[in-house]
Amino acid sequence: MGKVINIQPVTRIEGHAKVAITLDDAGNVADTKLHVQTLRGFEKFCEGRPVEEMPRTVCHICGICPWAHHLASSKAADACFGVTPPPAAVKLRRLMQSVAYVSDKILHFYFLAAPDFVIGPDADYSVRNVVGIIQAAPEIAKKVVHMRHLGAQMIEAFAGRSIHPTFSLPGGVSKPMTEAERQKMLPLAQELLEFSKFSIKFAKENVFPKYLEAIKSIGVIEVGYLGTVREDGALDLYDGKLRLMKPDGSYDDFAYDQYVDYIGEWVEPWSYQKFPYAKKWGKLNFSLDNPVGVYRVNTLARINVADKMATPLAQAELEEFRAAFGRPAHYTLLYHYARLIELVQCAETAVQLLQDPEITSRDIRVPITPRAARGIGCVEAPRGTLIHDYTCDEQGLITKINLIVGTTHNNAAMNMSVEQAAKQFIKAGKYDQGSLNKVEMAIRAYDP
């Protein structure tokens, strides 16, 4: 056994990871691993904390998607206290989620992923980044920086904090929206929608056509999918049932509080990140040739499991996408395309909610009383299905917590995509910086 190529850190992603590629004596890929190197231990140090403090504590798991954790936690806490928040509170939670996700999707597409496509996968690393984008397309860059920030400003003006929010609580939210606030926010949401429409049009015309070859070759695998859909099968990011789809498109639906019956987690000695798998499909095997139990989450998974999008413009985009790539679509780089379809839905949802008269209702929180219970909350985080599972004692203090966060579901699939890309681009000892970047592109698509 020969040389080990050590890609560290994996860059333009949102976590801490490295890739090790082991070559055999002939210089071909013998083994690949995506190592996740950090562990913080939230599952332990949340023990003893009051349930009502959880939504504003666990959001610190991720500074890029704090709203996803904030809301999954709020739903778990609602369930612990046995309450249903008033409709206006749910609408405000959904509104904040939609606006936060618009910012997140702009961030990922333009700041993290676009350098590979706009500057090029083989370009020198010193220009293959957001600064390179600013030089190559200053007008678009200006707009992107402004629009990503606009979402954050909208949230801060109303809910105080965009990163690590405190707004959502068991039983509802901390404050109602006034008519003046609604009127201020609506035109801004419409601006976000216009920019979202521009973004998907821009990508369809200027980005995806040029990279069809890359889309068909980088990180390609065929596995299952998991995501949330409403009762009518439409894609929903805040609530619904879970749909677990096999690679052939057949699926099972189940309530998210039954997740333990369907999802197991495996531990490997070489990664702090666990490996969730579909229990009913057999023992986890994430070899390229014969994968068992592997499914993916995040944008591509969601648009694959959904029968339709929840809003009209996003639905038109989904129809165009499906005509081109079918259902389920398996090419890994299509995550980027799917991300932009969701961007449109998030922006449309924000506008719709701000046009809903009920959003300014004063009825935004129901009373809560501590009791011993178990509560499970689930939302779709930008990076995939996010499950918070709490057990508390009669004082409402946490005794047990289990978390499965978005990117973790993709662990096995990301390892497979890394292996596929490494084998594709490293042969007989020949590789360069561009080949190694293409291995990272296979990871980046998952937006981990």
Place this chain on the structure above:
Amino acid sequence: MAVKVVEDWLNACSGCEISILNIGDPLLDILPALEFVHITALVDHKFFGQLGDGVTMDIPEAVVGIVSGGVRNEEQKHELEEIRKKVKFLISLGSCACHGGVPAQANMWKNDEIFEKVFRHCISSTPAPNPEDPSVPKWTPTCAAVDEVVKVDIAIPGCPPHPDWIVEAISALLAGKTAWSLPERSVCDTCPVIREQKSGGGPVKRWLENMEFNPEEGLEKMRCINEQGYLCMGPVTLAGCAGKTGVPRCIQARTPCRGCFGPIRKGARPMVEMMGALTSVGLDPKSLVDRRAMMNRYIGGHGFLTVLPPRPAR
């Protein structure tokens, strides 16, 4: 000439980096003045060579080093020490880097207990030995703030720090200054709510209902949250969460402060002082549920949160 900068996240959530992006439009004016020779979030510079064949961690020389996150494992510690050697000024960005942050609540347990729970007692996981392959870095004995490991020149606290302060601190360095810090004021000093130095008395209320306020009126018409009977860490927390102009961010959401900017000055004892503040408005501080973790939520480094010895048998 652009100033060379190294930036990296250690035991962090990436919220600090998002806060850098939240500088917004002025970001495009600032970026040309900086040359990021390493920033994991945005630029593809690698520690072990661009072809992954190096054997030692290569951190480029730079004038400014910015690190977010505390120190949780041996590799982060090594990287931090390397960064310190290669930069002239080191900035600790955010409360994890300055005080340990939320992840330093882990310091209330032994490392073994945490691994035991994560890898052998989670309901959806098949119990397994701890990952101990050499590819996953070993945990350090505690989750530490950056200045427990190396010398820090400038601290920008906050969870996340406000973009105004990131711009101000970096601009100060670019202008040739060697120090910068936030003024020593409390959140209450910047909070517009009505204070009468008294509450209804009794135990500190759990946060099970919303604050009393009229949503059509500004914060200047709302009663202080401590005086409404709830815990608000404003009295012992450094001001600045809303930047140069706004009102404290959590209060803006009509929710209590939990101390994300950390203590007002070095040597402060926020828990003792906060208990005093509650007493001074007539509340019983000992009644506060989960007091130690609640009052040290963001500052578990520097020995503020530790494993307590087992209680003696009665």
